[in-house]
Amino acid sequence: xxxxxxxxxxxxxxxxxxxxxxxxxxxxxxxxxxxxxxxxxxxxxxxxxxxxxxxxxxxxxxxxxxxxxxxxxxxxxxxxxxxxxxxxxxxxxxxxxxxxxxxxxxxxxxxxxxxxxxxxxxxxxxxxxxxxxxxxxxxxxxxxxxxxxxxx
Numbered sequence: 001x002x003x004x005x006x007x008x009x010x011x012x013x014x015x016x017x018x019x020x021x022x023x024x025x026x027x028x029x030x031x032x033x034x035x036x037x038x039x040x041x042x043x044x045x046x047x048x049x050x051x052x053x054x055x056x057x058x059x060x061x062x063x064x065x066x067x068x069x070x071x072x073x074x075x076x077x078x079x080x081x082x083x084x085x086x087x088x089x090x091x092x093x094x095x096x097x098x099x100x101x102x103x104x105x106x107x108x109x110x111x112x113x114x115x116x117x118x119x120x121x122x123x124x125x126x127x128x129x130x131x132x133x134x135x136x137x138x139x140x141x142x143x144x145x146x147x148x149x150x151x152x
Contacts, residue, residue: 026087034105061128
């Protein structure tokens with residue numbers, strides 16, 4: 001397998017619609033476990049909340065894993081790519097400032113899945129918040145500090 005990036009292919013056929021729900025996965029550059037430091041993870045959480053405050057997206061569920069983010073959202077303004085790029089860019093600035101450094105935080109692009117049926121939302125939210133359990137990071141979801149869901 002070549003080392004050539006396939007990020008451009010993540011955009012092919014991408015549609016984003018206001019009022020539609022999406023499950024997003026964004027990965028830290030080279031899968032470095034930056035967010036093992038929960039203080040840095042809280043900086044990403046602040047950007048997810050800022051997206052809500054600005055009216056860009058409603059977060060239904062999210063979990064910040066050591067090297068990636070899962071985010072279930074309803075798009076409220078702009079395109080999906082614009083909203084995700086804003087969160088990634090602003091969180092990278094905040095994390096770099098906190099670490100006293102500079103450089104790329106996120107891999108280029110992101111993976112998205114459009115949620116077609118409302119009854120799938122809670123199932124996807126459960127999947128998202130159970131990630132720390134499946135990864136063996138905690139024994140109970142409540143022991144992991146970097147997640148939230150609107151149903152709780």
